[in-house]
Amino acid sequence: xxxxxxxxxxxxxxxxxxxxxxxxxxxxxxxxxxxxxxxxxxxxxxxxxxxxxxxxxxxxxxxxxxxxxxxxxxxxxxxxxxxxxxxxxxxxxxxxxxxxxxxxxxxxxxxxxxxxxxxxxxxxxxxxxxxxxxxxxxxxxxxxxxxxxxxxxxxxxxxxxxxxxxxxxxxxxxxxxxxxxxxxxxxxxxxxxxxxxxxxxxxxxxxxxxxxxxxxxxxxxxxxxxxxxxxxxxxxxxxxxxxxxxxxxxxxxxxxxxxxxxxxxxxxxxxxxxxxxxxxxxxxxxxxxxxxxxxxxxxxxxx
Numbered sequence: 001x002x003x004x005x006x007x008x009x010x011x012x013x014x015x016x017x018x019x020x021x022x023x024x025x026x027x028x029x030x031x032x033x034x035x036x037x038x039x040x041x042x043x044x045x046x047x048x049x050x051x052x053x054x055x056x057x058x059x060x061x062x063x064x065x066x067x068x069x070x071x072x073x074x075x076x077x078x079x080x081x082x083x084x085x086x087x088x089x090x091x092x093x094x095x096x097x098x099x100x101x102x103x104x105x106x107x108x109x110x111x112x113x114x115x116x117x118x119x120x121x122x123x124x125x126x127x128x129x130x131x132x133x134x135x136x137x138x139x140x141x142x143x144x145x146x147x148x149x150x151x152x153x154x155x156x157x158x159x160x161x162x163x164x165x166x167x168x169x170x171x172x173x174x175x176x177x178x179x180x181x182x183x184x185x186x187x188x189x190x191x192x193x194x195x196x197x198x199x200x201x202x203x204x205x206x207x208x209x210x211x212x213x214x215x216x217x218x219x220x221x222x223x224x225x226x227x228x229x230x231x232x233x234x235x236x237x238x239x240x241x242x243x244x245x246x247x248x249x250x251x252x253x254x255x256x257x258x259x260x261x262x263x264x265x266x267x268x269x270x271x272x273x274x275x276x277x278x279x280x281x282x283x284x285x286x287x288x289x290x291x292x293x294x295x296x297x298x299x300x301x302x303x
Contacts, residue, residue, distance in 0.1 A: 012108065012300045015039045016122050016164035017293035018253065021048030021071070022283055023081060026059055031281040033060045039295065040085045041092060043104065043122030045165050047071065047079035059083055067094045067104065080104040080122060095119070098151060102126075102144055103165075105155065108300060118300055119155040123148070123165030128207050145210045152218045156258055162296055163220065163256040169207035170250055173199055176215035176222055198225035199233030201251035211254070219259040223272035223296060224251060234274045236292045255296045269299035 015036070019026060023044060026032050036042060037060050049070045050057055056065040063083040071078035082104060084092045096105040103121045110116040125144055126132040133141050155161050175196055215222065225233030236253035255272050262270070275293040282288055 010300060011297050012041065012118075013039045013295055013297045014120055014162065014164065015042045015293050015295045016166075016253070016255070017042070017044050017289075018046045018124065018166040018291035019044050019048075020283075020289060020291065021046060021079070022289070023047035023050050023057060023079065025284040026057075026281070035279075035281050036060045036083075037062050040088055041106070041108070041120065042083040043106075043120070043164065044081045044083075045079070045122055045124035047081050049079065050081075057081060062086060064089055066092065067097070067106075069097060069099065069104070078124065080124070082106060082122065096151070098147070103148060103151060103163075105151070107159075110300065117159035118298065119159055119161050121148075121151065121155075121161070121163045121165075123163060123167060125165075125167050125169075125207070127168045128205065141207065141210070145214055149214045149218055152214070152220065152258075156218065160261040161220070161256075161258040162261070162298065164254070164294060164296060166253050166291065167207060167211055168252050169211040169254070170201055170203045170205045170252060171199065171208040171212055171222070172202050172204040173197065174204060174208065174212050176212050176220070197222055197233065198231065199251050200235055201233070201249070203250065215256060220256040221259060221262040223255040223257060223262075223270065224274075224294075227270070227272040229271060229273035234292075236274050236294060237290055238277055238288075238292070239290050253291060253294050255294055257296070257298075261298070271297040 042063065050068065057068060062085055064086050065081060066084050066089065067082040069080050091109045093107050095107045098105065102125045103123045105119060105121045108118040108120065128141055152161055152163065214220065224230055233251060235249040235251055237250045239248045257270065273295050275295060277288045277292050280289055280293065
């Protein structure tokens, strides 16, 4: 976190990372400590199972775990853990663990304006074809999207919203806004940098259409493919080989922000980047993580 001046905005860096069930292999890893040290709030999704009897997980000397939920034993995916830079812990609280919605919500307070809050949701939604949606007592992917939409609407009434994580959604070049909308036209006149989103992944799947629909209904905007550090919409998932021996790449990890945050901050207060997997630590079992961490930086009053 970079301090500008007393009672002025800090640049809060927020990371979301699908660690592919490998949380236990990240804990106490020196290379991870160095890699994760610069970031203020880290939400890890699809963390798998961690031995809680061993105590809270430690990933960095600079961070403290404020929440951990293992994946259900009956599921092949899931689990969420949140780490916060120690000196910021008093400003960050867990406000909702919506396991059935696939999201963990935290609130970043603003001591200068106590009524304000920045609500960050860390998301993991299984792929459309996952048995998770058809297992006994489970809910459909459509119901997941509806509940996530309701969550966003609820927190938007209390503050600004950032939603980050693995949505397993491929949106191609679909835009989540109507260019004929007067609000968008005025914003583009005031902020010429507001432009159509780009993506190296041209595929559109059903989850991608659901993501775009949720953005349209909630006034949320995708940062991928728009920021100075991700002008072309880089791939966030790199599968070196699948069961057929073929490699694949896609954009399925996203950062979304509420419209007021997007329009007011696009020039200077918001940034987004996808961390290349070749600079990430390797898994202890060998090989690199398939998912790139994604990082959103937001100017926020936290002092």
